[in-house]
Amino acid sequence: MRTISQRELRNDSGAIMRALAAGESFQVTSRGEPVGVLTPADRTPLDELTLHRAGGPMRFPVGVTRDESALEALIALRGDR
Incomplete structure (x- = not known):
C-alpha cells in the first residue's frame, strides 16, 4: 500500500484514480498523520x-x-x- 499526502491526492487525482482502477491501494496522510485509506471498489x-x-x-x-x-x-x- 502506497502512502500519499492530501496534496498529492489533490494534485495527482487522475493518476491516483487510474492506479486505483488497476488495483493499487493508498494510505492518505494530512500533515504526516494517516487519515484514511483508498482501496479499489471491489476490495x-x-x-x-x-x-x-x-x-x-x-x-x-x-x-x-x-x-x-x-x-x-x-x-x-x-x-x-
Whole structure:
C-alpha cells in the first residue's frame, strides 16, 4: 500500500484514480498523520488486511466467517454467557 499526502491526492487525482482502477491501494496522510485509506471498489479494507498483512493471510477465529458483521462475530465468539 502506497502512502500519499492530501496534496498529492489533490494534485495527482487522475493518476491516483487510474492506479486505483488497476488495483493499487493508498494510505492518505494530512500533515504526516494517516487519515484514511483508498482501496479499489471491489476490495474492502478487510481484504487489504488479508492480502497485505505481513506474515501471511489473516486468520479468523474458529466459527467466524468473513461475511459476518462485527456484532455477529462477537456474539458467536462469546457464546451463551
